[in-house]
Amino acid sequence: MPPSEEPRRITDVGTLKALAHPLRANLYRLLCVERVATASQLAERVDEAVSLVSYHLRKLAEHGLIEAAPPQTGDARERWWQAASDGVAIRDQDFRGEPGRAAAHLAATRLFHDQRTDRYRRYLDERATWSPEWNTASIDSESWMRLTPTELTALKDELVAVLRRYDERGRAAEAAGGTEQREHVALHVYGFPFRD
Known part of the structure; x- marks a missing residue:
C-alpha cells in the first residue's frame, strides 16, 4: 500500500517525542528521501548497528510514522519500510496552552532545525565536489x-x-x-x- 499523499499532522506529545529523537528523525528523513529501505540499508547510511536501527524503526512504526513496505526483492528475510505519509506537519497551535506540550514542541523544533543546519553545513563543506551547475542552482x-x-x-x-x-x-x-x-x-x- 503506498503511503498517504498528505502530510500527517502530529498533535500528540508521544508521537512528537518519538520523532524528536536524533537518530529517529534522521531515519524518518531518509525513508522520506529513499521511499523504501531495509534496516540494513539505513544502518549503513547512518553508520549505526542494524539492531539499533531496527529498534528505532519499530518505535517509529508504533506511532504510525512509518509502515511495512511491499518486498522489493525475493528475499523473504528482508523487511522493507516506508514513511506512512508524505511527511509530517507539526504546528505550534497544537502544542500551546500546556507548559509540557509547549516544551516538547520547542525541543523538537530545535532538534529539527539543528539537523537542517548540519545538513547545509555539510553541503558547504562538500561544495567543491559538486558541479558548477549544482553550485549555481543552490539557493542561499x-x-x-x-x-x-x-x-x-x-x-x-x-x-x-x-x-x-x-x-x-x-x-x-x-x-x-x-x-x-x-x-x-x-x-x-x-x-x-x-x-x-
Whole structure:
C-alpha cells in the first residue's frame, strides 16, 4: 500500500517525542528521501548497528510514522519500510496552552532545525565536489519584508504549493525513467517575525 499523499499532522506529545529523537528523525528523513529501505540499508547510511536501527524503526512504526513496505526483492528475510505519509506537519497551535506540550514542541523544533543546519553545513563543506551547475542552482538567500500574519500565511501557502508542484513533477519524471542529473534536494524556507 503506498503511503498517504498528505502530510500527517502530529498533535500528540508521544508521537512528537518519538520523532524528536536524533537518530529517529534522521531515519524518518531518509525513508522520506529513499521511499523504501531495509534496516540494513539505513544502518549503513547512518553508520549505526542494524539492531539499533531496527529498534528505532519499530518505535517509529508504533506511532504510525512509518509502515511495512511491499518486498522489493525475493528475499523473504528482508523487511522493507516506508514513511506512512508524505511527511509530517507539526504546528505550534497544537502544542500551546500546556507548559509540557509547549516544551516538547520547542525541543523538537530545535532538534529539527539543528539537523537542517548540519545538513547545509555539510553541503558547504562538500561544495567543491559538486558541479558548477549544482553550485549555481543552490539557493542561499535572505529576504526582509514587512508583512501581516495574514500575508505571511498566504506567502507560506503559495510556497508550499510551488514546492509540491516541483516534487510531483520530479517524481513523475523519475517514474518515467528520467534520472539523469537528478539528485536529492533539500530546501529549507523559514518565515518568522522578529524585532530588532
